[in-house]
Amino acid sequence: MSGISLFPAILLDILGSAAMSVFALLALHYARLLSKRQPNNFVWGYLYYVTFAIAAFAISRAVGHLVKQFLLIAGREDIWGTISPYSGGFNTLFIISVAAVMIFYHKGVQAYEALEHEAVKLKTANRNLGTAARQLRDLNQTLEQKVEARTEELSRSEKKFRHLFLASKDMVFFSDAGKRLVDMNDSGCEMLGYSREETTCLHLVDIFSDPKEVQTYSAMLVQDGYIKDMNLVLVRKDGTVISVLLSATAIFGEGGEMLGSEVIAKDLTKLKIMMEQLATSEKMASVGQMAAGVAHEINTPLGIILGYTQLMLDEFEEGSEQHQSLQVIERQTKASRKIVADLLKFSRQSGSTREEVSLNEVVADVVAVIEHTLELGHIALHLDLEKGLPTITGDPEKLRQVFVNLINNAHYAMQGTDGGELTLRTRLKGGDRPVAVEVQDTGHGVPEKNQARIFDPFFTTKPVGQGTGLGLSVSYGIVHEHGGTIEVESPVQDPRRGPLPGTLFRIKLPLSGESGLETVDQAEEAI
């Protein structure tokens, strides 16, 4: 018998059935995973049911085919004949099931598409929202970084200006629209003698010595918005005054209203004193030259008058009216010569010796002479001499005269005060003129207006006949002749007890061999 072999078809049927089962199960596996992964996704659920139905059909068919093939190979057509209708029936049933499940797909997909559409919109909105949130976050971060950087910059700036405010050696303060002090730096507090807490209760009227100046200050600020280099006198807490050079700027609000002012004031008191001293020095120098000229001119006629007077005294009998008159002339002429001699001393044209001088010894010599007089006046004497004080080069006699003059003045200042205290102090300090002698009394002091004039020749506050006004002038001349300086302080600024009533004269002299006398020598040689 001949024909076409059906073996390939049988073999393909067996292998294909097995392969169908495998692929169907694999597809079902992934469909199940899909459905489990996203249980709310309709499409995955649908595909799972479709795949399930297809797999059921495929396996049913494959099992049926395999059973058929193996039974027929085994020659059991009878068994297959019994099973065949059931196998075919199941296959038909599963084919219908698969088709039915697929048919339901349409409505499901429509619903899913609607949902998906909404989901896409939501997703897009969500994505946009996320983008916006990211942009906002970036913006926020940038803003935070900017704010942080600006804050740091502001902090640095604030610190810098705060330091400038606090560390400034000049007075810096702020006042409000009511001219009340708001904040003042430490230098300002120190200059005025107030604590920082006290300054906040102060008004400009309290610190300006002249209340009219407050009005001027306000008017200038309102008019110009600033004040530049205004010379003012401020009152300290203790009542003393200081001279300041003030600059101020008005602070205006957004509406143009004046909120207050910021002020910087430089203390010119010391500068002013120095200027006054310089002016005094120059004045004294010119006065000294004039005095020297006058003294020379007067000294000669006085000598002639004195000589002729003494000659005439021999002509008249003692006790006679003429003799007595001539004695008066002689006495007054000698007094005039004494004044002329003092003028010459002031102008440094009198003779001078040079030797090593111990100021402690000079002071002790003077005290020994004048101590008794002081006791009579109930004045307590305190000697505070620095041990090992170096010597200076000078004229001990003239220096004694200086200290006698100063002590006499102190004595006079303490008269009528029922006693008093006189302190003589020597100190070794720094600077060009390290040797200092201080004469301090507790008298009525020297008014500020007189302090610049006390060294002027013939200036005196004593009643007429009690002083020539040459004592301090001569002392000034002698000290300068020694290359030193003489200062007056009244009231006395005690570093521990504050201002004390009385006067302190401080003489500063250079050490031996240092500057000073050479200048004097040159001056003497010139004269």
Next chain:
Amino acid sequence: MKLSIYKILFLTPLLLVVLFCREAWALQTHGGVEGVVVHQLAHIQYLGALGYLFWDIRRSSFVGVGWLYLQRFCLLMMAWNGIAFIGHFAQMTLGEGAISTEDGYLSALLLLPVTFGKWVYYITALDHLVCVPALFFLYLAMRSFYRSLDKEKREED
């Protein structure tokens, strides 16, 4: 398990019909070729359902290679349904002596002369060449869908 009265009322007639259907003269009998007809109709329904699914997938705006695989599954499975449909008819038209199994089942021959009906039968007997690739594409489609979820998740992260 306690049976409720509703379950008893529902199951009793069903059980009676299943056990004594021959005595139920009211029921229609289904003999002859009815089974083949139902099966062929099922194939047509299956083919129609696959065609509808294919059309709907293309109509929808689904993207991704998984849907492409699913479309291929539909096409191949539709082809298989057609082949199977024709094959069943071809098998029915074969005569009693068309196949010889005298030398055993594995040595079965489609006897000469080979007519058109015999060729159709022979070719449609090789239907696994179509349905196995179809199921392979179904597997690829499911796997692709599953893997796309991981990709989406990564993108979202």
